[in-house]
Amino acid sequence: MRQHIIYLLAAGLCLAACQSKPADETSPKPAAPANVAAKVGPLSITEQEVNDRLALVDEDDREFAQTPIGRQNFINILVREKLSELAAKEAGVDSSDTYLSALEDKRNQLKEIYDDFAKQTLVRLWEQQLEDSGKLAVSDEEISAYYKKYPYEMTIKQIIISNAQTADQVLRTLKRSPSRWKEMERQYSVSPQMARGKEFSFMPGEFLPEIEVIAANSASGSVQGFIKTAQGFHIIMKTREKRLSLKDAAPRIRAILQAQKEDAILNSLKNKYEVAVYEKNE
Known part of the structure; x- marks a missing residue:
């Protein structure tokens, strides 16, 4: 990403130097829409989009992009991307089987990631509820009794x-x-x-x-x-x-007893939710 941005910023700077024309101070400039950095046909490049993209580049490039010339060149990079996007749509790429298939594959991948994140977050928050309610609390007496049996x-x-x-x-x-x-x-x-x-x-x-x-x-x-x-x-x-010493064993014993308490809660749920495990005969 760094080499790509440096190359395009440098290229944009050179292009600007070669093609720049004296500004007509008397010609009126169009008023910039609020929070819009540039317009490309029907597409807008918002200030938020500029900031989001700047967050992805290296610090040196980001500092250069804060200067007037650097900002102009960086926005020109985004303009080129929007022009490419419009050209691709005009050429019908967005309706091609290859494009639609790629989108469907990515949509399925993202759905799997989202579903997995949702399940993990659900379980993590439930476990946090158990801890907050004290259902997984382990006393010093319980730790000492376990250590006495398994030191x-x-x-x-x-x-x-x-x-x-x-x-x-x-x-x-x-x-x-x-x-x-x-x-x-x-x-x-x-x-x-x-x-x-x-x-x-x-x-x-x-x-x-x-x-x-x-x-x-x-x-x-x-x-x-x-x-x-x-x-x-x-x-x-x-x-x-x-x-083991009690000092070294205590944190491990606490984790063991917490897991046992959670297992007991889960096992009790088997009376509420029917569980059937089917083994394959190989």
Whole structure:
């Protein structure tokens, strides 16, 4: 955008210097309509449009456009755009299949963006209402009770496999030879590439419940599995476990308990709104 504006401003300045004529001080000048910077046939370039477009250019160009010559050249750029728009309409481009198809595609894209924004905003404001009403409030006593029960953090790594038969074979191999973990992961994991080889640390309540239970009851260094989730069949290795201080754990526990309270509210709504989940047999 910067190069485009600089080029056109420079070109406009050169053109103005080459084609300028002495002004006839006696000839009357047309009165400028309020808040209109220029007219191009039936189209108007408003001061608001000028300001909106200036907001998109770099600061140096914006400063130059505040000068009389810079403003004239910048408005000339907008005039060229309006002339192109009028010429395109006169040529019938606005009724062509290509143009109408492009508009329809963009309209659908914008509708998806708007609908997604509307849903996210609706949920966010509802959650804010829950917080403001105190329904998600967590007391220090609740945090202390949770910490007394779960004062630790577990760390695991996992291999996710697409089918049970392969998962069973890989699990048997790793039970015999845990050192082959990287080899099995590279060969069989269906996790995204960026997630492979990564470790996951969590307190109870922060991860998948099925995996948390297995990890909590496993010794560090042991291979366990396989656990079925919506992602696939998980084989996990618990790499370590450490005790947390109450100070470090408290913010995490608060978030866990708030999520549990929200889950309880959502689960209670299942009695009000009929919920049916249909699983595909593959």
